Amino acid sequence: MKKIELGITGEMISCMGLGTMYFGSKVDGQTSFQILDYYSEQGGSFLDSANKYASWIPGFQGGESELLIGKWLKQKANRNSMFISSKVGFSYREIPRSLKKEIIISECEKSLNRLGIETIDLYFAHAFDTETPIEETMNAFYQLKKEGKIRYAGASNFFAWQLSEANNAANLIGWDGFTCIQQRHTYLEPNLRANFGTQLLLTPEIQDFCNRKKLSLMAYSPLLGGAYVNNDRSIPVQYQSAVTEFRMEKLKEVADDLMVSRNAIVLAWMLQSSPPVIPLVTGSAVAQVEENLQALTIKLSDKHLELLNQDIIQPNKYSK
Ligand SMILES: NC(=O)c1ccc[n+]([C@@H]2O[C@H](COP(=O)([O-])OP(=O)(O)OC[C@H]3O[C@@H](n4cnc5c(N)ncnc54)[C@H](OP(=O)(O)O)[C@@H]3O)[C@@H](O)[C@H]2O)c1
Numbered sequence: 434m435k436k437i438e439l440g441i442t443g444e445m446i447s448c449m450g451l452g453t454m455y456f457g458s459k460v461d462g463q464t465s466f467q468i469l470d471y472y473s474e475q476g477g478s479f480l481d482s483a484n485k486y487a488s489w490i491p492g493f494q495g496g497e498s499e500l501l502i503g504k505w506l507k508q509k510a511n512r513n514s515m516f517i518s519s520k521v522g523f524s525y526r527e528i529p530r531s532l533k534k535e536i537i538i539s540e541c542e543k544s545l546n547r548l549g550i551e552t553i554d555l556y557f558a559h560a561f562d563t564e565t566p567i568e569e570t571m572n573a574f575y576q577l578k579k580e581g582k583i584r585y586a587g588a589s590n591f592f593a594w595q596l597s598e599a600n601n602a603a604n605l606i607g608w609d610g611f612t613c614i615q616q617r618h619t620y621l622e623p624n625l626r627a628n629f630g631t632q633l634l635l636t637p638e639i640q641d642f643c644n645r646k647k648l649s650l651m652a653y654s655p656l657l658g659g660a661y662v663n664n665d666r667s668i669p670v671q672y673q674s675a676v677t678e679f680r681m682e683k684l685k686e687v688a689d690d691l692m693v694s695r696n697a698i699v700l701a702w703m704l705q706s707s708p709p710v711i712p713l714v715t716g717s718a719v720a721q722v723e724e725n726l727q728a729l730t731i732k733l734s735d736k737h738l739e740l741l742n743q744d745i746i747q748p749n750k751y752s753k
Contacts, residue, residue: 457501485525700728
């Protein structure tokens with residue numbers, strides 16, 4: 434699997450990360466191991482997790498994904514060839530939503546223990562905290578880096594101005610800022626005023642900001658929970674607009690032309706965007722991940738990209 438640079442760190446990471454949110458909870462241990470094996474056999478090394486995965490699933494408390502990854506790394510003895518990310522900042526168990534220094538430091542320790550590793554390669558602030566001074570948050574990440582407990586820091590679910598404030602605050606004092614942003618992003622255009630709860634989108638504004646500052650872009654939920662390929666799953670209401678049908682037609686046209694699944698086209702479109710977006714890919718069975726990783730073998734032509742990127746060519750489509 435191709436590698437691309439994380440920000441301007443010099444660190445090369447897989448162009449597609451593996452999302453492990455439901456590993457060890459909704460996706461059982463055996464299947465999770467099979468998916469991890471398959472992804473690493475395809476040359477993938479970037480595993481995305483978080484302290485709270487997957488506390489919202491009945492019967493689970495959070496920490497299951499990290500524990501599962503820890504077991505897999507131990508069994509395969511491959512920690513040194515993998516790039517592990519985790520996150521702090523959302524509530525789970527008795528932990529409140531917060532980016533206070535004491536919470537970042539203590540949650541990092543817990544994540545390290547669950548993962549069974551000494552250093553988290555990429556540690557994310559999972560969501561901006563309006564209650565905590567940003568200097569306090571950035572100081573916590575700086576301290577963790579100085580102590581060797583993390584290697585890089587990333588932001589997730591931030592607005593562009595929040596990311597800018599965070600990195601300015603860090604850089605002014607001589608600390609490292611965030612190297613990347615992880616936001617919700619897919620091929621279909623979201624309604625920017627739709628309610629996504631705590632999830633924030635990879636908007637054109639934040640994309641432009643990151644491009645200028647050379648921060649990497651990562652996309653979560655790129656496959657809309659399987660709605661591109663499962664006819665029994667409807668497109669989430671936040672993505673339904675006058676252009677949805679048109680974009681779905683273009684997606685089908687390109688997928689049919691290349692004889693691959695629509696999921697693979699969505700992911701290939703991200704990989705080929707400029708600069709590239711790193712999708713966090715997942716599935717609940719190896720076959721799904723196999724289908725999605727077809728994206729790695731696809732070369733979208735200029736004509737395909739033109740088709741996928743032309744939002745609308747017949748203005749009367751809007752007036753349906
Ligand atoms: N930073 C954040 O706030 C945040 C938020 C959400 C997620 N994430 C990260 O992003 C990763 C992906 O998120 P997500 O689960 O929401 O991703 P997604 O791409 O929107 O959905 C993945 C789901 O789509 C279905 N699917 C995938 N491939 C398929 C295929 N080939 N055929 C049929 N169905 C298929 C599966 O659903 P079934 O399980 O029903 O089969 C799979 O679990 C997570 O694991 C996590 O690492 C981060």
